[in-house]
Amino acid sequence: MSGISWFDTIRVPYFLVDVQGRMSIPQLMTYLIYVSGQQTESLPGKSAEDYGFSWIIIQYELEVKRLPMIGETIETETVAHEYNRIASYRDFYVRDQSGDLLLSVTASFALMNEDRKLARIPKELAEAYGSTYTRKLRRTPKPTVDADQGFDATHEYRVRYFDIDENGHVNNAHYFSWMLDTLPHDFLKTHTVQSGNILFEKEVRADEIVQSAVQLEQKEGQNISRHLISCKGEERAIAEFVWEKA
Amino acid sequence: MSGISWFDTIRVPYFLVDVQGRMSIPQLMTYLIYVSGQQTESLPGKSAEDYGFSWIIIQYELEVKRLPMIGETIETETVAHEYNRIASYRDFYVRDQSGDLLLSVTASFALMNEDRKLARIPKELAEAYGSTYTRKLRRTPKPTVDADQGFDATHEYRVRYFDIDENGHVNNAHYFSWMLDTLPHDFLKTHTVQSGNILFEKEVRADEIVQSAVQLEQKEGQNISRHLISCKGEERAIAEFVWEKA
Numbered sequence: 001m002s003g004i005s006w007f008d009t010i011r012v013p014y015f016l017v018d019v020q021g022r023m024s025i026p027q028l029m030t031y032l033i034y035v036s037g038q039q040t041e042s043l044p045g046k047s048a049e050d051y052g053f054s055w056i057i058i059q060y061e062l063e064v065k066r067l068p069m070i071g072e073t074i075e076t077e078t079v080a081h082e083y084n085r086i087a088s089y090r091d092f093y094v095r096d097q098s099g100d101l102l103l104s105v106t107a108s109f110a111l112m113n114e115d116r117k118l119a120r121i122p123k124e125l126a127e128a129y130g131s132t133y134t135r136k137l138r139r140t141p142k143p144t145v146d147a148d149q150g151f152d153a154t155h156e157y158r159v160r161y162f163d164i165d166e167n168g169h170v171n172n173a174h175y176f177s178w179m180l181d182t183l184p185h186d187f188l189k190t191h192t193v194q195s196g197n198i199l200f201e202k203e204v205r206a207d208e209i210v211q212s213a214v215q216l217e218q219k220e221g222q223n224i225s226r227h228l229i230s231c232k233g234e235e236r237a238i239a240e241f242v243w244e245k246a
Numbered sequence: 247m248s249g250i251s252w253f254d255t256i257r258v259p260y261f262l263v264d265v266q267g268r269m270s271i272p273q274l275m276t277y278l279i280y281v282s283g284q285q286t287e288s289l290p291g292k293s294a295e296d297y298g299f300s301w302i303i304i305q306y307e308l309e310v311k312r313l314p315m316i317g318e319t320i321e322t323e324t325v326a327h328e329y330n331r332i333a334s335y336r337d338f339y340v341r342d343q344s345g346d347l348l349l350s351v352t353a354s355f356a357l358m359n360e361d362r363k364l365a366r367i368p369k370e371l372a373e374a375y376g377s378t379y380t381r382k383l384r385r386t387p388k389p390t391v392d393a394d395q396g397f398d399a400t401h402e403y404r405v406r407y408f409d410i411d412e413n414g415h416v417n418n419a420h421y422f423s424w425m426l427d428t429l430p431h432d433f434l435k436t437h438t439v440q441s442g443n444i445l446f447e448k449e450v451r452a453d454e455i456v457q458s459a460v461q462l463e464q465k466e467g468q469n470i471s472r473h474l475i476s477c478k479g480e481e482r483a484i485a486e487f488v489w490e491k492a
Contacts, residue, residue: 014283015276015417019410019452026408030261037260070412155404160427161434162272164265166316171261181406185452188407206265206431 003079004130006039011073018188020246022067025193026176029060032092032105033172035076043128053111053119056203057172058087059140062196064103073097080129083121084137086110088129108140116203143197143240145226151213155182159208170204175237179227182214191223191243198239204231249325250376252285257319264434266492268313271439272422275306278338278351279418281322289374299357299365302449303418304333305386308442310349319343326375330383331366332356334375354386362449389443389486391472397459401428405454416450421483425473428460437469437489444485450477 016027023031040047048055068074074097080090092105113119123133157178165171175198180188204210208231215226222242229237262273269277286293294301314320320343326336338351359365369379403424411417421444426434450456454477461472469489475482 013280014412015280015419017412018408019412019414021412024408034259034261160423161431162264162270162423162427166260166263166265166267168265177406177408181408185407
């Protein structure tokens with residue numbers, strides 16, 4: 001596969017881990033976006049902003065073998081393999097010191113113009129990352145939530161001042177926090193994410209009130225959580241996570 | 247003054263800044279504690295944990311000339327100058343690339359034993375940081391809040407799963423977020439902290455509901471915000487911040 005790889009190595013600091021000392025999913029996602037930002041900054045030529053665009057994330061798919069632990073040195077590789085008219089696909093691989101893969105994440109990025117509408121990805125912009133153009137749109141599996149089934153818990157979160165980043169958006173990592181925090185804390189302590197799929201449908205803005213609803217189901221020995229983020233009944237993001245006993 | 251200095255240099259990443267691109271106070275405090283943790287890790291000999299103790303923060307005093315901006319390279323120096331029976335005083339100095347001081351923070355640390363009671367600071371532990379013993383307890387000014395005056399706003403925050411760090415405590419940085427988020431967001435956008443003083447009285451535990459109340463007063467052209475954090479009417483932390491127009 002094509003694409004230029006970018007690497008970053010860190011020793012996992014205390015502020016990226018949960019009460020178990022494992023890297024927390026919200027903080028992991030914050031960190032990964034930081035690493036892809038490093039690559040963007042390193043590139044010469046025009047940036048998305050030079051076109052009047054900004055990158056947004058549409059979807060994440062996660063596969064986790066083991067979450068990095070506090071104090072552990074990890075290496076992250078990121079590469080934007082391919083793009084089509086509307087999406088750029090970027091993979092992240094997090095490895096331990098022996099080079100073994102701990103987890104991988106695929107993120108689908110899109111470009112938003114100044115009217116907050118999707119824009120076609122300029123060739124020059126994508127190719128700076130070594131991405132290959134493909135005509136095919138990927139058919140990534142979508143998470144499913146059936147609202148008719150009812151929810152096991154619904155929590156409300158008001159968007160806080162410090163949830164808004166420099167681009168004026170709620171940082172995507174907060175969605176993970178809103179979603180996962182609705183699970184029973186005893187469940188979170190005793191389980192770890194095996195895989196996850198989150199689809200961002202419409203952005204949450206400053207001062208909005210978020211309803212985060214969760215369904216927790218057991219199926220063939222697996223625990224699956226399904227999540228719906230909405231504001232005043234309007235769907236903003238859905239997700240599902242598969243869990244195993246820690 | 248005595249004490250061994252520890253230095254860390256970073257380029258301010260996107261996830262430490264607010265919507266204005268300035269380093270946010272909560273994230274600044276997270277980062278500073280990370281830097282002091284680096285020094286602790288670098289030291290040979292026994293750690294607080296080896297004594298069955300853990301460090302807690304009792305008070306912060308901040309003086310801010312200018313907050314670091316996204317993408318700016320800053321150098322942080324930290325040094326634990328002195329200690330007495332119950333407190334160790336650690337200073338942080340954040341400088342820009344020309345070596346000009348941007349802000350300074352003094353943190354008072356104490357040791358908690360396994361019964362969550364204050365413990366006397368062992369000589370050997372403090373001296374590893376080059377700290378000098380002093381018999382005098384410092385008389386640091388305390389923030390004041392007069393609950394009888396009423397509050398301009400009170401917000402409720404439930405402690406989230408990811409607010410709890412590996413030590414089982416709410417990371418101190420979240421108190422800053424609970425406090426400052428109660429201010430009108432337009433005020434936060436147009437003002438910047440000049441100084442702050444926060445006193446932690448009793449810890450907030452997992453699953454508690456936090457009431458964060460604020461008084462905003464104008465006095466001789468200065469804006470002062472006074473903050474009270476409580477759980478079920480029990481005081482947990484108080485603070486005051488002085489603000490100027492950004």
